Amino acid sequence: MKPSGLNVLVIDENRIRAAIIEEGLRDAGYDQLTVIDNMHGLARRIADLNPDVIVIDLENPNRDMLESMFQLSRAVKRPIAMFVDKSDEASIEAAVEAGVSAYIVDGLKQERVRPILKMAISRFNAFSRLNRELEETRGELENRKVIDRAKGLLMRSRGLSEDEAYALLRRTAMNQNRKIVEIAQSLVTAASLLDPGGKE
């Protein structure tokens, strides 16, 4: 079944996320697809494209402008309504939760466009998950750096081996009911205060 014939516009300042959604929609057969990631002259471009469906990130500050275009309907020739009708609370919640919002031309059947919203929601969620994992990895890397520095300080000042230095950090953390990285950070901070000219 070819879902197409629909003119879909994706608006997202986040290029990576926009690309992820674009890919998903193209794979699903939506080939009349435009992606806008630069908000300059947005109103004009929407009017020119005259889309059937608009998918936009929820946090986009241009949504008030977008909604006013549909309301006043001077720029866009056809009236457009919120994608999900008011009765469909679960869809609204899933969309807001995922951080996506969508609009359709009035009169389009819900079942024709529902797959687009579903796709957008799942891709937005996948993107958030990726981002979260990336953040966590970044955080772990940072933590490891701090711990390595603290170990180095202990090895130099107390003549410990690397394993002994780590064991000391871990023991202190356990005794104080804190994380190793917190103990390490305190040590690094203290060292830099005591020796402001030093490497740290």
Add this chain to the structure above:
Amino acid sequence: MTTRHAITAGFVPLLDSALLVVAREMGFAEEQGIDLTLLRERSWASIRDRLAVRHVDVAHILGPMPIAGNLGLNVPAPEMIVPMSLGLGGNAVTVSQALWQRMADNGATADLDARANGAALRKAIEAQAGAALRFAVVHPYSGHNYELRYWLAASGIDPDRDIEIVVLPPPDMGDALAEGVIDGYCAGEPWNTFGVLRRGGHLATVKAAIWRSSPEKVLGVNARWGATNPEAMAALLAALHQASLWCARSENHEALAALLAKPTYVGRDAELLLPALKGALPVGGGEVRAINDFFVPNAKAATFPWKSHALWFYTQMVRWRQIEHTAERQRIAAETYRPDIYRAALKHLGIAMPSASAKVEGALTVETPVGSSGALTLGPDGFFDGGRFDPDDLDAYIAAQSAR
């Protein structure tokens, strides 16, 4: 305080989010046993959506928006009530340097007089050939849209034919003005001060000059949440009342500007926020003008949710063809604002409150003592064209404004 309440409030980074920010940061919410979480949003659509799915319980919101939502104009809005206003005034109209020059050539002055400068704008438009001027507002259902249109129409300018009105995010307005994409805009602070000090704009007039002591942002409450959490809502109103008193004290203005300047709140320099708090605004060309009642956080019953304010917003929705007038819709608009909840929540504080729930807007030409419950003064609340809005005679007001 034994009962604790957890409340999440949405806000848009603007000066008049001050009451919510101060309630949290200065401990007034805590005093009422409230854990107040503030969620910053970049559009009113986003505020509406988060209210609908109950990510937030209450929000700093444009006064007409809860009415539009209850009238089904703004899907997917939840049913909403307005138990409190978040101050009076606070907006201004900023124009480009080029337009200001043409207005000045036609008699506009830096005193921001709405009548003289409106007439000057009309003459400038009449003298101009080519494309119509374009003005921006923040939202179709906003005080900004309605007061700009009121000012234009009463100055003899048809807001739909003689100029074009578009919607833009306020942080983009200064740039759009500087790039010549728009010729003017009506927005809240700090965006007029930003436009004047950082983007070469000039104030044309202010909300306080178009309609003195007029309504702006309100506390929008998800009606379902309000009905199931009446104690939390009452506690929040008490906290916001204390916050409004704190915001009103001139000795706190510097601290308030610094607080709002934080990246988690408005995130703009304190020097852009202070003028509105002090009521002394840079108007352009290095000049500063003192403006009476530019932004009123507490005095003159500034937080009282007047039904006449709700109904005036409704008359403007009808006037600008956003909705057709029916008695039922009028009732829905009036019942969105809930002075009864305000009174019940704040009664124990012994503060002076209006005994009426509606008033004739524009009737007070001077500051006037009112009420029986204590020392309270209202007004002046005049429209610049001498107009009056009697909520008991709403049909006549609507008929008169569409006849013009």
